[in-house]
Amino acid sequence: xxxxxxxxxxxxxxxxxxxxxxxxxxxxxxxxxxxxxxxxxxxxxxxxxxxxxxxxxxxxxxxxxxxxxxxxxxxxxxxxxxxxxxxxxxxxxxxxxxxxxxxxxxxxxx
Amino acid sequence: xxxxxxxxxxxxxxxxxxxxxxxxxxxxxxxxxxxxxxxxxxxxxxxxxxxxxxxxxxxxxxxxxxxxxxxxxxxxxxxxxxxxxxxxxxxxxxxxxxxxxxxxxxxxxxxxxxx
Numbered sequence: 001x002x003x004x005x006x007x008x009x010x011x012x013x014x015x016x017x018x019x020x021x022x023x024x025x026x027x028x029x030x031x032x033x034x035x036x037x038x039x040x041x042x043x044x045x046x047x048x049x050x051x052x053x054x055x056x057x058x059x060x061x062x063x064x065x066x067x068x069x070x071x072x073x074x075x076x077x078x079x080x081x082x083x084x085x086x087x088x089x090x091x092x093x094x095x096x097x098x099x100x101x102x103x104x105x106x107x108x109x110x
Numbered sequence: 111x112x113x114x115x116x117x118x119x120x121x122x123x124x125x126x127x128x129x130x131x132x133x134x135x136x137x138x139x140x141x142x143x144x145x146x147x148x149x150x151x152x153x154x155x156x157x158x159x160x161x162x163x164x165x166x167x168x169x170x171x172x173x174x175x176x177x178x179x180x181x182x183x184x185x186x187x188x189x190x191x192x193x194x195x196x197x198x199x200x201x202x203x204x205x206x207x208x209x210x211x212x213x214x215x216x217x218x219x220x221x222x223x224x225x
Contacts, residue, residue, distance in 0.1 A: 033213060042114075042201060042216035043153065088152050097143065097166060098214060100152035 005101050006089060012107040019076040021104040023089030024069075031092040032065055032072045036085045037103070043088065046074075081110045112136075114217035116202050122223045123192055131187040131220045135204030142185050143214060144177055145201040153201055159185060192224045 007022045025032070031050045035043040049056045049065045049072070056063045062075040076083055086105050090098040115134040123129055135142050140161055145153035155169040162182045170176070174192075179185040189196055199221050203214035 030211070035216075042218045043203075043214075045213040045215070048213055092211070095166065096141070096160070097155050097158050097169075099155065100145075102150075102152045 006087070006104040008104060009102070010105045010107070012109065013079055015079060015081055015108055015110050017079055017108075019079050019083070019106055019108070021074045021087055021089075021106070023072045023074070023101055025072075025089070025091040025099075025101075026070065027091070027093055029067070029091045029093050032063075033090045033092060033098065034061075034063060034072075034074050035088045035090060035100075037088065038085045046087075076106075079106075079108045081108050084108050114202055114204050114215055116200075116217035116220050118220055119218060120221045120223075122225065124225050125192060125194060127192050127224075129189045129192055129222060131189075131200050131202075131222070133185045133187070133202030133204075133217060135183065135185070135202070136215055137183075139204035139206055139215070140182070141205040141207060142179060143203040143205070144185070144187050145203065147199045147201055147219070149198075156187070156200075189222075192222075194224050197222055197224045 005024050029051050031048050033048045034046045037043045047058045047063050049063050060077045065072045084107050086103045088100050088103045090100045092098050117132045142159040144156040147153045157177045158166040159179045174190045177187045199219040201219045203216045205214050
């Protein structure tokens with residue numbers, strides 16, 4: 001079963017705009033991770049935020065975590081056509097496995 | 111190799127046949143995961159190995175599915191009496207520690223089609 005839910009399911013923006021994706025999860029976590037998947041390819045890790053952190057940055061990526069609301073958001077600034085992909089959040093709990101959401105399909109139009 | 115390697119990349123089989131999917135993790139990674147991804151969905155957990163042992167196989171859908179990792183490196187996912195509903199992309203991932211503590215490194219997946 002999948003624990004997380006991403007919102008929106010699909011997002012279409014113009015190059016240069018910012019893209020925000022949200023994720024909700026159900027149980028307590030040690031960390032929350034975001035992955036990217038290009039069509040027909042494997043998943044690539046983007047960023048990890050620990051349960052005691054509230055915000056983290058990596059290049060054009062900004063992730064927030066609100067453990068009281070069991071939610072996280074991923075912001076991609078100054079988007080590029082090459083950012084077109086599916087984005088998944090994954091929650092890491094005490095049971096060693098990552099539980100993925102259903103993903104957000106991001107399309108960045110040139 | 112530098113990354114997680116999965117073979118075959120594509121497998122087409124007939125209903126009722128036996129299938130093996132192989133995963134070669136990153137050298138030195140003790141944790142190994144199998145996930146299954148259906149079209150338009152996120153990866154669903156199947157099984158987790160720490161070393162040679164299956165630490166958590168709670169995601170295996172039924173007893174037709176089995177996975178091994180005899181020497182703590184390469185893993186094989188085995189599916190008996192395949193059904194059309196088994197069609198999906200099977201993803202393997204490895205990690206230096208585990209998903210509880212760090213990132214997973216994924217292979218490109220094995221796309222299984224059961225006719």
